[in-house]
Amino acid sequence: MxxxxxxxxxxxxxxxxxxxxxxxxxxxxxxxxxxxxxxxxxxxxxxxxxxxxxxxxxxxxxxxxxxxxxxxxxxxxxxxxxxxxxxxxxxxxxxxxxxxxxxxxxxxxxxxxxxxxxxxxxxxxxxxxxxxxTMLRKTLDDLAMANRIDGLTQVYNRKHWEECLAQEFARARRYDADLALIMFDLDHFKRINDNYGHQCGDMVLIETAKVIEELIRISDTFGRYGGEEFAVILPETGIAGALDVAEKIRQRIEDIALLFNEEPINVTTSIGVATIGDDDFRYEDLIAHADQALYEAKALGRNQVAVNKTLIACV
Amino acid sequence: MSSSVLICDDSNLARKQVLRSLPEQWQVDIKTASNGREALTLLRDNSVDVLFLDLTMPDIDGVGVLQGIQKLNLDTAVFVISADIQPEMQNKVMLLGAKAFLRKPVNAEVLTSNLQQHGYI
Amino acid sequence: MSAFNLNEDQQDCLQELINVAMGQASDQLARYLDTFVDLRVPSIEQVDASSLSITLNDKTLASAIVSQGFFGYEGIRGEALLVYQSQDSLQIADLLGYEPGELSEEEQLIDISSILTTTFLNVFASQIDNQMSYSAPRLLSASQNPLVEHVENLLFHWDLALKVKITYRVTDFSFNCDMILLIPESAISNIKSVLDRILEEF
Missing domain, CATH: 3.30.450.20 (PAS domain)
Known part of the structure; x- marks a missing residue:
C-alpha cells in the first residue's frame, strides 16, 4: 500500500x-x-x-x-x-x-x-x-491543610481559627443568631515545663488537644490560640449551652491521667465564656470578653469556669 | 400603479438587506421603520400594501405589530423576516395572519418567489 | 473615543449578524435537544480591562464557569465563557438525555458548554464566510466566584475587549445560562475589517 x-x-x-x-x-x-x-x-x-x-x-x-x-x-x-x-x-x-x-x-x-x-x-x-x-493538586491540598493546622497539636492554628470566628461572627450578626466563645488556658503550665522539661509540656498540649477535640460538637471550631491557650467557637449556642460545654472541658482535663517518665502529671484549666452581645461590633470584642472571663477564673483560684461580667445577670 | 411597502427592522443592515433583495421590476414606494411603534404609526396613517417585518425589536416587537394590525383591521400583507426560526415562532406569526415566514439573512430569490406566490408581482 | 470602538454601522452590523446566528443556533439546538430554546438579544459592549471584571461581577455568584477558546481565519479569535448558576447544572443531564449518574456533573457541564459555544459560533462564522476552530473546553471552577479571578488573569493579554453576552433559556427544563464572548483588542480590528467589508456590499 x-x-x-x-x-x-x-x-x-x-x-x-x-x-x-x-x-x-x-x-x-x-x-x-x-x-x-x-x-x-x-x-x-x-x-x-x-x-x-x-x-x-x-x-x-x-x-x-x-x-x-x-x-x-x-x-x-x-x-x-x-x-x-x-x-x-x-x-x-x-x-x-x-x-x-x-x-x-x-x-x-x-x-x-x-x-x-x-x-x-x-x-x-x-x-x-x-x-x-495530580501531584500539584495533592501538594496544594497538603499546603492548604498545613496552613490551617497547628504543627504541634494538629488542631486549627490561630490564624485559621480567627478566620472561622470572623465568619461565624458576621453570620451571627446578620441573622441575629446566638454565638458563644470559650477560651481556656492550662493552669500553671510554666511549672510543668520547668519541672519536667519542654517534652513533657508538649505532651500535655498534644493530649489536651486530643481529648477536647473528641469532646466538642461537629459544628464547633476548636483551635490553639497560642502557647497553652485554646479556644472553641460555638455557633447557635447560648450562655447555658456554652457553660455546659465549658464545664465538660474543665472536668475532662482534670480527669486526664497523664504519665511522664512513669510519673503522673496533673493538669487543670481555667475557662472564660462569653456570648455575642448587642454591643459587640467586631469579633475581637467577643475575644476580649472571653479573655476577661478567663482572667477572672484564674483570679478566683483556677480550675473553674467564669462568665464575662456583662453576662452574669442573664445566667 | 406602484405598491406601498414598509420595511420594519431595528437593524439598519437588515433593512438594507431587504431593500436590496426586492425584485428590480417591482414598482414600489418604500418607507422604513426601526421599531414596532414607529411601524404601527405609519401603518395607521398610510395605506401600506406590503410589510416586511422583523420579530425581535425593542419596544413593540413583531408579534406586537401583527396584533396591532389585527386590532386596526388593516389589510396589509405581512411577510415576517426573522432570525428566530424555531417552529413555535413560525406557527405563532402565521396564526396572527402573516402571509409568509422568511429566515434571515433574507435571500432575493426566496423573497421574489414568495411575492409571486401571493400575487404581489 | 478609542480607535477600537465600533462605529454605529459596525455595531449595527455585528448585532444583526449575531441575531441571525442566534436564531439559527437556537433552531439547531432546539432540534438537537428536542425542546424550545430561547436566546435573548445579546448585549454588545466595548469594555476596558479595568472595568471588565466589574461589569462581569454584577451577576450573582456563578457556580461553574466553562471556558473555551475559538479562532478562525482573518485573525478572528476570542474566548467564550459559559456561566452557570447552581440550579442550572442540575438540569443538564435531563436536557442532554443522560441517565442519572451516567456522567459526572463536570462532564455534563463541559458537554453542554461545548454544544452551545460551537453551535452559535459555527453559524456566526458561516455568515462572515469564516470557519472556527476550538480549543477543548475547560472547567474553571465548580465553586466560589472565580469569574472575576479568571478575567483578571486574562487582563495581562489585553487592555480592551469586546464583550458579547447571550442568554440561553430552555424553559421546559428551567435551564438558563449566560455565554460571554470576549474578543481581545487585537482581534477587534480584524472583526472591524470584516464588518466593513460586509457593509461595503450594501
Whole structure:
C-alpha cells in the first residue's frame, strides 16, 4: 500500500488519529495507534470501532458522535473529566498510577462538498500533564491543610481559627443568631515545663488537644490560640449551652491521667465564656470578653469556669 | 400603479438587506421603520400594501405589530423576516395572519418567489 | 473615543449578524435537544480591562464557569465563557438525555458548554464566510466566584475587549445560562475589517 503525503505526515504525529465513517467503521488510523493499540491498520480497516475498542462506553460514545453529526461541530473529552476513553498503554508505566494513557480526545466532523462523510477522532497523550497535575493538586491540598493546622497539636492554628470566628461572627450578626466563645488556658503550665522539661509540656498540649477535640460538637471550631491557650467557637449556642460545654472541658482535663517518665502529671484549666452581645461590633470584642472571663477564673483560684461580667445577670 | 411597502427592522443592515433583495421590476414606494411603534404609526396613517417585518425589536416587537394590525383591521400583507426560526415562532406569526415566514439573512430569490406566490408581482 | 470602538454601522452590523446566528443556533439546538430554546438579544459592549471584571461581577455568584477558546481565519479569535448558576447544572443531564449518574456533573457541564459555544459560533462564522476552530473546553471552577479571578488573569493579554453576552433559556427544563464572548483588542480590528467589508456590499 502506498501512503499519501498527508498519511506520511500523520504517521509522524505523537497523537492518535482515527477516522470513522458514519457507521463508525475505521477507515484510517495513523502509526501512533498502530503502535499503542498494537494493531496494524490493515487488521482493523473497516472494522467497527466498538469491535476494536470494546471498552468504549457505547451509549455515551454514540450520544457524543450524534451531537457532532447533528450539530456539525466538534466535541471534546478531557482527561480531567474522563481519564481515558481508549485503553492504550502509556509511556510512563512506572511513575504513574494508572494502567492507561491519560487522553484528551477531540471529535470533529469531516465534510465533503457540504455533506458530512466522516468523523475524525484525535487522541492526545496527556499522561505527563495528568501526572504532574495530580501531584500539584495533592501538594496544594497538603499546603492548604498545613496552613490551617497547628504543627504541634494538629488542631486549627490561630490564624485559621480567627478566620472561622470572623465568619461565624458576621453570620451571627446578620441573622441575629446566638454565638458563644470559650477560651481556656492550662493552669500553671510554666511549672510543668520547668519541672519536667519542654517534652513533657508538649505532651500535655498534644493530649489536651486530643481529648477536647473528641469532646466538642461537629459544628464547633476548636483551635490553639497560642502557647497553652485554646479556644472553641460555638455557633447557635447560648450562655447555658456554652457553660455546659465549658464545664465538660474543665472536668475532662482534670480527669486526664497523664504519665511522664512513669510519673503522673496533673493538669487543670481555667475557662472564660462569653456570648455575642448587642454591643459587640467586631469579633475581637467577643475575644476580649472571653479573655476577661478567663482572667477572672484564674483570679478566683483556677480550675473553674467564669462568665464575662456583662453576662452574669442573664445566667 | 406602484405598491406601498414598509420595511420594519431595528437593524439598519437588515433593512438594507431587504431593500436590496426586492425584485428590480417591482414598482414600489418604500418607507422604513426601526421599531414596532414607529411601524404601527405609519401603518395607521398610510395605506401600506406590503410589510416586511422583523420579530425581535425593542419596544413593540413583531408579534406586537401583527396584533396591532389585527386590532386596526388593516389589510396589509405581512411577510415576517426573522432570525428566530424555531417552529413555535413560525406557527405563532402565521396564526396572527402573516402571509409568509422568511429566515434571515433574507435571500432575493426566496423573497421574489414568495411575492409571486401571493400575487404581489 | 478609542480607535477600537465600533462605529454605529459596525455595531449595527455585528448585532444583526449575531441575531441571525442566534436564531439559527437556537433552531439547531432546539432540534438537537428536542425542546424550545430561547436566546435573548445579546448585549454588545466595548469594555476596558479595568472595568471588565466589574461589569462581569454584577451577576450573582456563578457556580461553574466553562471556558473555551475559538479562532478562525482573518485573525478572528476570542474566548467564550459559559456561566452557570447552581440550579442550572442540575438540569443538564435531563436536557442532554443522560441517565442519572451516567456522567459526572463536570462532564455534563463541559458537554453542554461545548454544544452551545460551537453551535452559535459555527453559524456566526458561516455568515462572515469564516470557519472556527476550538480549543477543548475547560472547567474553571465548580465553586466560589472565580469569574472575576479568571478575567483578571486574562487582563495581562489585553487592555480592551469586546464583550458579547447571550442568554440561553430552555424553559421546559428551567435551564438558563449566560455565554460571554470576549474578543481581545487585537482581534477587534480584524472583526472591524470584516464588518466593513460586509457593509461595503450594501
Amino acid at each position: 502506498t501512503l499519501s503525503f498527508c498519511e506520511k505526515v500523520t504517521n509522524q504525529l505523537n497523537s492518535g488519529v482515527i477516522v470513522l465513517d458514519l457507521d463508525y467503521r475505521i477507515v484510517f488510523w495513523n502509526n501512533f495507534l498502530a503502535i499503542h493499540a498494537n494493531k496494524q491498520f490493515k487488521d482493523v480497516c473497516d472494522l467497527s470501532v466498538y469491535d476494536v475498542f470494546p471498552e468504549l462506553p457505547k451509549r455515551w460514545f454514540e450520544r457524543k458522535l450524534n451531537g457532532v453529526k447533528q450539530l456539525n461541530s466538534p466535541s471534546f473529552c478531557s482527561w480531567e473529566q474522563r481519564h481515558h476513553l481508549f485503553e492504550l498503554p502509556h509511556t510512563r508505566p512506572i511513575t504513574t498510577d494508572s494502567h492507561y494513557m491519560a487522553q484528551n480526545v477531540t471529535f470533529t466532523p469531516i465534510e465533503d462538498k457540504g455533506q458530512l462523510t466522516h468523523i475524525c477522532i484525535l487522541i492526545e497523550d496527556v499522561t505527563d500533564v495528568c501526572h504532574y497535575q
